[in-house]
Amino acid sequence: MRQVAITGIGVTAPGGVGTKNFWDLLTSGRTATRRISTFDPSPFRSQIAAEVDFDAAAAGLSPQQERRMDRAAQFAVVTALEAVADSGTGFDDVDPHRFGVTIGSAVGATTGLDTEYRTVSDGGRLELVDHRYAVPHLYNYLVPSSFSAEVALAVGAEGPNTVVSTGCTSGLDAVGHAAELIREGSAEVMVAGATDAPISPITVACFDAIKATTPRNDDAEHASRPFDRTRNGFVLGEGCAVFVLEELGRARARGAHVYAVVAGHASRCNAFHMTGLRPDGREMAEAITVALGEAGINPDQVDYVNAHGSGTRQNDRHETAAIKRSLGEHAFRVPVSSIKSMVGHSLGAIGSIEIAASVLAMEHGVVPPTANLTTPDPECDLDYVPITARELRVDTVVSVGSGFGGFQTAMVLTKPGGAR
Incomplete structure (x- = not known):
């Protein structure tokens, strides 16, 4: 069986953009949870989240890319480029038709759709919305396939291209699917991972309705308490991680650093x-x-x-x-x-x-x-x-x-x- 190696990592997560900042946060035991800052959360039961301090321009995106892409798609492109740079290859020696992309997402362009609906409905006042006020690329927000298409465009991949949406397991399943494509010989290299930017009023309302998120708003830093007897719900977050996957023999032949093998x-x-x-x-x-x-x-x-x-x-x-x-x-x-x-x-x-x-x-x-x-x-x-x-x-x-x-x-x- 062809083995699948991880040779590049990119991370955009709460607490800092980039893999190094992410790992520093984890190993220090610090938390990145805080009161929601992107909108007024006062009407909601749970008012806290783990937000990414993300500046699209500082991350290298052009004004056109910022205009065209939802926040989650921006995460995906920036993070994929970090993973490709980390892998140490430009893929010039790979047939572009055997170079693919798989991106996972549970809720797609929630942030963009929520913002645009409020714009075209004049804050919910208009029952018949006015499309003239919508961003020109609103269709890209509607279809989650735009995420993997944007990543493919950024890295030059013309092979298998897929979006995986299996709820909260999407990130695992996207990487698993990409690994399987390499194992079966359908691709030589895959850029794979997952992205979501769900911190918006509609998402917070959805989880409030089923009381899945914590109401511990007065202590955001210590609100997420897995396995603790005093836990009372999860803390919403956002972010992205993307990997370069390739056949192990190919990675070794080019002298790549192999982080790990996707074994099962x-x-x-x-x-x-x-x-x-x-x-x-x-x-x-x-x-x-x-x-x-x-x-x-x-x-x-x-x-x-x-x-x-x-x-x-x-x-x-x-x-x-x-x-x-x-x-x-x-x-x-x-x-x-x-x-x-x-x-x-x-x-x-x-x-x-x-x-x-x-x-x-x-x-x-x-x-x-x-x-x-x-x-x-x-x-x-x-x-x-x-x-x-x-x-x-x-x-x-x-x-x-x-x-x-x-x-x-x-x-x-x-x-x-x-x-x-």
Whole structure:
């Protein structure tokens, strides 16, 4: 089987644009959650989020690109270019028809559509909207396929081009799909990842309606508390992570730095409830088991589990059960942590952002912590790496995701030499 290497990483996340800033935030245990600044959140139950301090012009986008692209698409282009630069290749030797793009997104151009609706409806006053006030490229906001098209245009990829939208597992599934295209020989190189910029009134209202987000508005810094007994909902976020994936032999032949190998990927759906989870974690456990089987790795070879860890009671209980079910006794020995405690939950993008954290944990031999975990929950009795990052040799990571609609995904990442 053709092996798939990660040779470039780009990250745009709360707390700082760029991979280095992202990793510095995680390893310091700092949080990037704060009161929402892009609109007045006062009418809402949850008024906090993890925002990206993003300046499109400073990031290198032209005024035309700023005008044409929604915020999430801007994230994707800037982040993809960072990943390509990090990979150390311009792809001149690759047939452009075998160079593809896969981008994941849960909610598409939510920010742009929300803003434009308020503009063309005069703040909701007009039932019959006036299209003359809309941005000329409004159609690009409507179709999420514009995200992958913009990235392809930026990097010169003319091969397979796909948008993956599986809710909060989109970031994992987009990278998994890209890896599969390389394994089967449909592409030699893929630029893959996910982006979302959902911090808008309509998104906040949606999660307020089901009380999924935390109302801890008076302490934004400590509001995201995965696996903590005092948790009461997740913190919304935004961001993007993109990777360069290529066949391992090709990467080695050109002398590329190989961060990791995408060794296994599996997804399942619980077919149970749009927002509910069974407490036994059976579907996530199945995804982990199948991904490990595809990678040829035993449960006791896993060095770190990068958790979904949203900070809701049902997710934390479900995920803890899934890790125990799939890893057996080794579940009590392996460190598990959630970076959502620091960068919030950026919906479709978070899976790719968590892949970046997993790869960097292998690269630097450091497991990022679960910030704000001060009051252990007896129902969650694994090693969640509370508060402080931990130095540890990491050769194999399982990164998991769980999404509304019942989506459950697991990805296995290993060092180029494989698991110990």
